[in-house]
């Protein structure tokens with residue numbers, strides 16, 4: 001299946017290809033020609049980046065260690081130095097083969113090298129396939145704040161091969177599913193029911209990925225640069241990021257976001273989301289106090305200087321946006 005995403009207000013389009021075996025078609029999809037830097041990490045099976053490098057030819061693979069802490073300034077500058085040392089020019093390209101960390105970092109490198117070179121994204125985790133690989137958000141973490149330095153920079157193409165998910169652990173797969181739960185909870189009760197009632201996730205995955213992408217495309221086409229509607233995609237993330245940071249690596253991103261969603265919903269919705277999280281062996285309660293989480297949220301807010309927009313879900317398939325004071329965000333006052 002192919003989707004086309006058109007950004008706004010500056011109109012540019014790119015294709016999102018969802019197809020079993022698409023990785024092996026990277027040559028015909030991307031096109032041979034030019035030099036490619038393939039960015040990947042040590043947690044991604046090396047065969048994926050090698051496959052892409054072999055098909056495209058004239059490629060160099062750059063591997064960073066796995067983990068969010070590597071989405072940092074040192075790696076950004078190290079990759080830029082590598083591009084300069086190896087004579088990359090504006091007609092060459094950067095290809096991300098990995099999860100959200102790799103996509104964010106590769107996209108940011110592509111946006112800054114020579115004022116922007118071509119960027120292709122081949123997401124290999126469920127989380128990045130259903131969410132972070134499309135929409136053009138690129139970033140690195142800085143001064144202890146996640147994604148504080150970055151750019152909106154759209155890929156030339158996103159290639160999604162559901163077969164690469166076969167090498168993920170159940171934990172990683174289920175963590176990634178949370179981003180699909182987020183799309184379903186805010187926009188599509190049928191998708192939510194599909195995830196809720198699925199008896200064989202691997203059989204339903206392609207439908208889940210495709211529907212999540214259709215929903216995300218609809219949001220990004222209306223509000224590419226997150227002036228309004230796109231904030232809905234942060235459902236569960238304000239508290240989720242705080243849980244992720246406070247727990248210092250104990251939780252995967254999706255696990256933290258799943259728990260974060262439970263803070264802002266009606267009792268009925270909380271019950272349904274909790275059941276889904278439990279069905280996929282995801283945590284539903286964290287040991288970190290509201291006061292402690294509020295400190296992390298305040299730290300992020302101070303650095304970003306933006307108001308806190310909370311997304312609340314009172315009925316599956318719909319949402320409300322509320323602007324709240326940082327001290328009130330978790331019902332905690334200093």
Ligand code: GLY
Nearest residue numbers: 131132135137233
């Ligand atoms: N992952 C949230 C967004 O793309 O806006």
